[in-house]
Amino acid sequence: MNYFIETNYFNAELTLTGGQAFRWRRLENDRYFGIVGSRAVELKREKNGIRISDNDEAFWNNYFDIQTDYEQIVQCLSEDTTLRAACRGADGLRLLKQEPFETLISFIISQNNNIKRIAGIIERLCASFGEKIGADTYAFPTAEVLANADLNGIGAGYRAGYINDAARKAQNGEINLSALYEMQTDEARFELMKIKGVGEKVADCVLLFAYGKATFPKDVHIKQALREFYPDGLPACIAGYEGIAQQFLFEYYRNNRNIKNGRK
DNA sequence: GCCCAGGCAAACT
DNA sequence: AGTTTGCATGGG
Numbered sequence: 001m002n003y004f005i006e007t008n009y010f011n012a013e014l015t016l017t018g019g020q021a022f023r024w025r026r027l028e029n030d031r032y033f034g035i036v037g038s039r040a041v042e043l044k045r046e047k048n049g050i051r052i053s054d055n056d057e058a059f060w061n062n063y064f065d066i067q068t069d070y071e072q073i074v075q076c077l078s079e080d081t082t083l084r085a086a087c088r089g090a091d092g093l094r095l096l097k098q099e100p101f102e103t104l105i106s107f108i109i110s111q112n113n114n115i116k117r118i119a120g121i122i123e124r125l126c127a128s129f130g131e132k133i134g135a136d137t138y139a140f141p142t143a144e145v146l147a148n149a150d151l152n153g154i155g156a157g158y159r160a161g162y163i164n165d166a167a168r169k170a171q172n173g174e175i176n177l178s179a180l181y182e183m184q185t186d187e188a189r190f191e192l193m194k195i196k197g198v199g200e201k202v203a204d205c206v207l208l209f210a211y212g213k214a215t216f217p218k219d220v221h222i223k224q225a226l227r228e229f230y231p232d233g234l235p236a237c238i239a240g241y242e243g244i245a246q247q248f249l250f251e252y253y254r255n256n257r258n259i260k261n262g263r264k
Numbered sequence: 265g266c267c268c269a270g271g272c273a274a275a276c277t
Numbered sequence: 278a279g280t281t282t283g284c285a286t287g288g289g
Contacts, residue, residue: 007269019270117287118270157285163271199272250270 006049008072011092016043018251020096020209021030022106022119023126023140036063038131038139065095065212073241080235083245086252091249096209096244102140103210104192105216107202108162117155125163126153143170148202155253162197170193185213214243225253 016032024034024043032043042053053058061067078084105125110118121261129145130138141149146167150253151160169175173193180188185207192203207213217226217234226234229249238245 029265107270112267112269112284112289113271113286120287155286158272158283159285197272201271205270224268254270 002051002053003055004049004051005060005064005066007066008048008051009092010045012043012045012234014090014093015096019115021098022122025207033227035137037102038133040134040137058191062097065097070094073244076237077241077248079237082229083235083248086248089249089255090248092248095212095247097212098210100180100206100210101143101198104166104206105163107205108197109156109159110165111159111197111202121154128154143167147171159197165196166198183216188213189215202214208243212243214246216220216242225249
């Protein structure tokens with residue numbers, strides 16, 4: 001009834017609550033509760049791995065990108081001074097591979113918004129339109145339901161219409177989210193940007209967190225971070241690891257900026 | 265009150 | 278084709 005994933009490289013707090021996914025909550029004793037698609041699970045970081053209350057090994061190996069050797073990647077990225085610091089500051093950070101529709105809607109909601117409020121909107125969206133899978137637990141809603149859902153009342157603000165548009169296009173075949181796996185990154189991005197409310201940034205987040213496609217460094221859209229750290233171009237050691245490098249730099253920049261601004 | 269938050273679309277030069 | 282502005286909402 002549960003599954004132990006062997007890995008020494010996993011920081012639950014950073015990976016689950018750092019802004020890739022929005023449905024994980026920290027419980028007592030380093031446990032986490034999360035809803036992934038229509039699975040509600042509890043997770044605990046243990047000595048040499050992750051204990052999770054669901055035994056679908058293939059699913060979780062994919063979700064946590066287990067076949068990727070992050071320690072080796074960190075070693076490569078550490079050739080660059082800034083990236084070495086960024087890797088040290090975000091030790092155990094992995095890239096999740098999430099379900100495309102849920103990721104798309106989540107990052108539409110994320111625009112001009114903060115993680116706490118994003119999570120709240122998503123919970124209300126799920127409670128209102130998702131299938132009930134447990135006491136007070138709801139799956140992420142389907143595109144069919146969201147296509148014509150009245151989204152007033154979940155606090156999404158001006159993003160409500162964007163959610164409807166994305167759901168409609170995913171539902172009526174204008175965009176086939178499953179087909180994006182096989183596409184070139186640029187082509188997949190072009191498809192996503194047909195949706196109202198999806199620009200380069202949202203598209204890139206979806207490409208990265210659902211499809212594992214990194215557009216960086218070609219499409220430089222981690223705005224300030226790259227300008228500040230690499231005004232003269234990117235270090236060669238990033239090649240092949242654009243996605244994780246991007247996420248490390250994002251964390252690093254966010255930390256530094258928060259410290260500078262006196263936030264936590 | 266003010267500013268910001270993993271931006272984007274529309275309206276401007 | 279680049280730059281500015283309005284947008285809903287809640288937390289710090």
